């Protein structure tokens with residue numbers, strides 16, 4: 513994947529959940545071949561495949577997000593309008609349903625995030641994505657679950673841009 517959650521819009525990828533998907537997503541899961549990155553994953557995980565594109569599409573039904581927000585997150589590391597709560601809740605919804613954040617929106621799973629965000633940026637393989645997700649998961653202070661997921665993503669995108677786009 514091209515290094516950002518939201519390039520999943522363009523790239524059909526399957527991920528396995530560490531836990532069972534929340535109910536509304538159960539029907540969205542499609543069994544597809546697991547990517548090679550999945551081979552490295554803990555064999556204990558509940559390998560329910562979820563199509564990230566389907567998750568995004570389902571989350572967009574409840575928490576509308578415009579394409580421009582996704583682009584600006586990708587290119588600048590933040591949303592166009594940071595006062596708008598709905599697109600932040602879209603991020604939480606996606607994170608929850610791909611297993612990056614717990615259902616209460618508090619606990620991050622940096623290893624899972626690393627698997628999902630793994631890929632290239634600016635033609636370079638992001639070999640330190642796990643360090644980045646660990647840093648962004650550590651010491652999150654936000655109490656609002658939507659804000660918390662948004663700030664995690666903002667942190668990660670900013671790090672990616674700093675390291676891979678500007679270097």
Ligand SMILES: *[C@@H]1O[C@H](CO)[C@@H](O)[C@H](O)[C@H]1NC(C)=O
Nearest residue numbers: 518519521522582583586587
């Ligand atoms: C994200 O940004 C990169 C670099 O600007 C660009 O090449 C890529 O097409 C963008 N992806 C999306 C989904 O906007």
Ligand SMILES: *[C@@H]1O[C@H](CO)[C@@H](O)[C@H](O)[C@H]1NC(C)=O
Nearest residue numbers: 521572573576577578579582
């Ligand atoms: C979310 O849905 C709206 C309305 O159908 C659409 O305009 C928008 O592009 C969708 N967002 C994404 C990221 O696909």
